[in-house]
Amino acid sequence: MLNRYCFTLLICLTAFLANAQETIDWKLLSKVKFRTDYIEDLGAYYMKPKFSKEVEAYQGKEVILSGYFIPFNEQKMFFILSRYPLSSCYFCGAAGPESVVELQLKPEAVRRFRMDEQLTFKGKLTLNVNDIDHCNYILKNAEPYEP
Template sequence: MRNKLLFLVFFIFSYCIFSQQIVTWQDLAKVTFTDKYFVAYDDTFMYPTFLAPVKALEGKTITVKGYFLNIAPEQKIYILSKGPMSSCFFCGQGGPETAIELHFIEKPNFKTDDIIAVTGVLKLNQDDVEHFNYILTDCKAILVE
């Protein structure tokens, strides 16, 4: 009985450790952009081409650390940024690869610029200009600092 219990504990621990991958902003920078015209918007947008290391992450559960941006909580619009609000993508301090759209399981209680570690399923987005290039779904997060 003791051996079965030890095996079960080991299996659960291994599953928790290896079922998610720690990803850095440097990993997410493996993308190139070209300008692409979208007829529906009569405008040009930066179109991503995800390199092989990033493509390999699609659909996987990943964890990434960054700054929480509480953009519009009433509309459930939350972002994880490589830098704080004062130097984020929206302020021209980085490219689209420095921000991730977050879809939480439960409403988060973080404040803007809290440093958090978020775990979720990564979706790569090339064509929907109303959403970010990186989207994490089923998000859970913890405060890091």
């Protein structure tokens, strides 16, 4: 009877851990190097990321990340979670592209957030190397998270 109980507990614990999300931080996301590539079609240079193995380990996993909310373009549903407030972020300050994460919110998670509101989101982390219309880090199916 005890063996059956232990086996059931082990199965439940394994299933829980397999679906659990992990909290990541900006220090982890800064473990990326950039190479400048010229894009002929645009006639411009683009900073192409090379993610560390440590960062690549989170590709496609559900993660939790805290930062400053920036509604970059509300009409196009383009939202950013930044390591820094707007005045110091990648788009307006001197921070690098590794300091912002694009939030692709679940439809039911869309609501009015305040600029520079400190929030925590959970979602599936996607590493973007080639699509210049999106950030290098994307949090898909994102929603606010409160522990």
